[in-house]
Amino acid sequence: MISLQHLHKTFSGASGAVRALDDVSIEVAERQIFGVVGQSGAGKSTLIRTVNLLERPDSGTVAVDGRDLLGLDAQGLRAARHDIGMVFQQFNLLQGRTARGNVELALEIAGVDRVERRRRAGEILDLVGLSSRADSYPAQLSGGQKQRVGIARALASNPKVLLSDEATSALDPETMRSILELIRTIRDELGLTVLLITHEMDVIKRICDSAALLESGRIVEQGRLADVITTPGSRLAADLFPLHDLPPDVSGTVVDITFSGGSADRPVIAQLARTHGFDVSILGAAIETIAGKQAGRTRLEIPGSGTAVDAAIADLRSQDLLVEVIHTPSRAAS
Ligand SMILES: Nc1ncnc2c1ncn2[C@@H]1O[C@H](COP(=O)(O)OP(=O)(O)O)[C@@H](O)[C@H]1O
Ligand SMILES: [Mg+2]
Numbered sequence: 001m002i003s004l005q006h007l008h009k010t011f012s013g014a015s016g017a018v019r020a021l022d023d024v025s026i027e028v029a030e031r032q033i034f035g036v037v038g039q040s041g042a043g044k045s046t047l048i049r050t051v052n053l054l055e056r057p058d059s060g061t062v063a064v065d066g067r068d069l070l071g072l073d074a075q076g077l078r079a080a081r082h083d084i085g086m087v088f089q090q091f092n093l094l095q096g097r098t099a100r101g102n103v104e105l106a107l108e109i110a111g112v113d114r115v116e117r118r119r120r121a122g123e124i125l126d127l128v129g130l131s132s133r134a135d136s137y138p139a140q141l142s143g144g145q146k147q148r149v150g151i152a153r154a155l156a157s158n159p160k161v162l163l164s165d166e167a168t169s170a171l172d173p174e175t176m177r178s179i180l181e182l183i184r185t186i187r188d189e190l191g192l193t194v195l196l197i198t199h200e201m202d203v204i205k206r207i208c209d210s211a212a213l214l215e216s217g218r219i220v221e222q223g224r225l226a227d228v229i230t231t232p233g234s235r236l237a238a239d240l241f242p243l244h245d246l247p248p249d250v251s252g253t254v255v256d257i258t259f260s261g262g263s264a265d266r267p268v269i270a271q272l273a274r275t276h277g278f279d280v281s282i283l284g285a286a287i288e289t290i291a292g293k294q295a296g297r298t299r300l301e302i303p304g305s306g307t308a309v310d311a312a313i314a315d316l317r318s319q320d321l322l323v324e325v326i327h328t329p330s331r332a333a334s
Contacts, residue, residue: 001029001032001160001193002028002034003026003027003061003063003064004027004050006024006059006061007050007059007062008023008024008058009021009046009055020046021050021217022043022216023218024214024218024219025060026222028193030193032193032209032210033183033194034196034212035203035210036048036196036197036211037200037204037211037214037239039215040199042215042217043214043216044197044198044199044214048164050062051084051161051163052064052080052084052086052163053070053077056070064083064084064160065160082157083160085155085157085161086163087164087165089165089166089167091149093146094138098134098135098137099133099138099149100121102138102153103124103156107157110156110157121156125149125152127152127155127189128149128182128186129148130149130152143175148179150167151186159192161194161195162186162192163196164194164197166197166199167179167183167196169198176202180207201242204225204236205225205289208225209224210224210225211223211225221235221236225291226260229241232322233324240288241288241295241296243285244283246327250283250301252329253309254300254302255313255323255325256299256300256322256326257297257321257323258295259298259321260296268321269282272302276308276312278303278308281301282298282300283299283300284299285297285298285299299326
């Protein structure tokens with residue numbers, strides 16, 4: 001539904017040229033929630049703004065619903081933008097208009113008549129759970145309610161695609177969760193395709209089907225979360241399972257075992273101790289619901305190293321578990 005290919009964008013700043021996008025390609029399938037995560041300055045806003053051409057890339061292609069946006073004239077682009085709604089971190093509501101007025105404005109611009117505007121705004125405010133606050137002004141609404149207005153406004157023209165630029169970053173954790181749930185619900189009910197950007201892994205974990213990691217304008221990793229968590233060496237997976245750093249005095253072999261789907265409830269650790277006679281220590285564990293499924297990562301220390309440990313690791317791998325060796329004792333220590 002959204003296809004960005006080989007995007008490049010360089011800004012000339014005070015201290016020289018900034019390469020905001022450096023050969024970025026992503027594909028977002030219909031009805032997917034795709035998250036781009038990265039630190040401040042990574043190029044996330046620049047990337048999402050290319051999707052509706054608020055930002056024009058220097059080179060590359062932008063296609064939404066099969067339409068090549070860079071090839072459209074002004075009128076064609078205006079029409080294409082009706083299919084793309086956008087929400088912002090700072091809500092960007094007009095203070096002098098009520099919730100309903102803000103939603104109606106989007107329809108006014110689209111040339112929808114007064115009666116239909118009223119009807120549509122009521123319907124969409126109901127969808128986002130704000131019918132009772134339709135006549136409130138932004139200053140009378142909480143952050144979460146303001147973002148609900150922002151989402152309603154984005155949905156007013158019945159878009160196929162919703163873009164979210166850090167929509168939950170200004171909200172407290174509980175409100176963040178309720179807004180993310182709302183985004184998922186509207187995806188399900190309206191069949192929307194969602195591209196969101198965030199600096200928070202928690203957002204990715206809660207609602208995304210797929211994710212990409214953006215660093216200094218480059219995509220360093222991307223994929224479906226279900227695949228990412230079982231990809232050896234995945235940085236996204238490491239961020240999804242927050243485990244502490246290794247203690248400095250670790251003396252054995254340390255492995256991270258990732259459980260997903262069916263392997264999540266097998267007594268793997270007990271079996272390792274029983275079959276191989278190891279006195280295994282658990283250094284850390286994280287259980288997460290990722291893309292709607294339970295998955296976990298456990299960090300174990302197996303004493304020593306050598307063939308017995310290798311055999312135990314091979315045994316774990318034969319059980320279809322992702323096993324990553326993250327520390328091997330030096331010869332002197334073992
Ligand atoms: N209009 C602009 N002019 C000059 N530099 C810009 C402009 N927009 C963004 N940048 C620079 O491009 C880089 C990426 O910015 P941005 O896409 O906003 O990152 P993010 O959203 O990940 O924080 C940053 O170094 C930023 O300073
Ligand atoms: Mg940004």
